[in-house]
Amino acid sequence: MTRLASVRRLLPLLSLVPLLLLCGPGTARAEPLRIVVPFPPGGAADNFARLVGQKLTEVSGTQVVVDNRAGAGGVLGSDHVAKAAPDGNTLLIVTVGHAVNPYIFSKLPYNTAADFVPVGMVASVPSLVVTGPSVAAKTLKDLLALAKARPGTVEFGSSGIGSTSHVxxxxxxxxxxxxxxxxxxxxxAAALQDVMGGRTAMSVDIITSSVQLVRSGKLTALATTGPRRSPLLPEVPTVAEAGIPGYAFTAWYMLLAPAKTPPAVVEKLNAELRKVEALPDFRSRIEAVGGEVASLGTKETAAFLDAEFQKWAQVVKARNIKAD
Known part of the structure; x- marks a missing residue:
C-alpha cells in the first residue's frame, strides 16, 4: 500500500479525534463547559444553571462557566448559542419563553426549532396565582366571577410580555x-409590589419567589398551577381543583445545544446531566424551592419540547399575544 493510500485511510479516523477527546471515559474537556443563561443573574434559570454547573464539576471534574447574556426576553443569549461552535462546549438554559417566542415575535435572528438540539430537562417549577390582601376575591372562582362580570378590567401583572407569569x-x-x-x-419584583399594594388584582408568579410573601401574609395564594398541590403550601388547591379543570402549567428548565452538535456528544451530555439529577443533594435543593427534578432522555426531552411548541402556538393565537 502506498503512503498516500495509507494517509487517505487514516483521514476518517483522524476526524473523530475531537469527538473522542470530548466523550471518552475518564478524559477531561479541552475547555470549560459554558452554560449561557439568557436572563440576568439571580433568577431561577440562573440559579439552576449554577447548581448544575457545581454538581457537574463534582461528578465529572468538568469545569463549568455560567455566562449571563440577558436581553430581549431571552433572545440575545439564545442567538449567541445558536451561532456557537457545535462542539458540546456551549449550552443554553431555557424555560417556557423559548417555546413562546417564535409566536410572539414577528422575526427572530435564529430558527427556534431548527437551530438547537435538546440536551435534557433540569427541573419544573409550579407558579402561584396570587392576589393582594385588599382584593375582595378570596378564591379563584371569586376572581373568575369578577373577571366575567367586568371583562377587560381586572388587571394582572407579569414580569414582561411572553414571560412565565404572562403565559x-x-x-x-x-x-x-x-x-x-x-x-x-x-x-x-415590580409586578408583585403592585399586587401587594392593591394596584393590580393578581399575578401568576413562580413559587420560588412568591412562597415567602404568601407565608408572611403580604400575598394571598388562590391556587398553584402545577398538576399536584405543592408540598411547600399543601393547603393551597391546584388551579384545576379551584375552578379550571384540565389546567396545568409549570415553568420548565431545559438545556439546549447548537443544532449541529454531534449526536454522540449530546447523548454524553445528557448522561452527565442525569447523573447529576440522581444526586440526593441536587434533588433536595430543587425540591426546597418548590420544584421537581425532571430527568429525561434526549428523545423524551425533544418530544416534550415539541408538545410545548404546539401548546403555546395555540394559546398565543387565542389571546393574540404580540411582543413587537
Missing part, C-alpha cells in the same frame, strides 16, 4: 373564557 395567566384566560387586562413590568 401562565394567558392560559387561565384561554381555558376559563375570561378577558383580563395585562400589565407587563420589568421583572417579577
Amino acid at each position: 401562565g395567566a394567558a392560559l387561565i384566560e384561554a381555558l376559563a373564557g375570561v378577558d383580563l387586562l395585562h400589565v407587563p413590568y420589568k421583572g417579577a
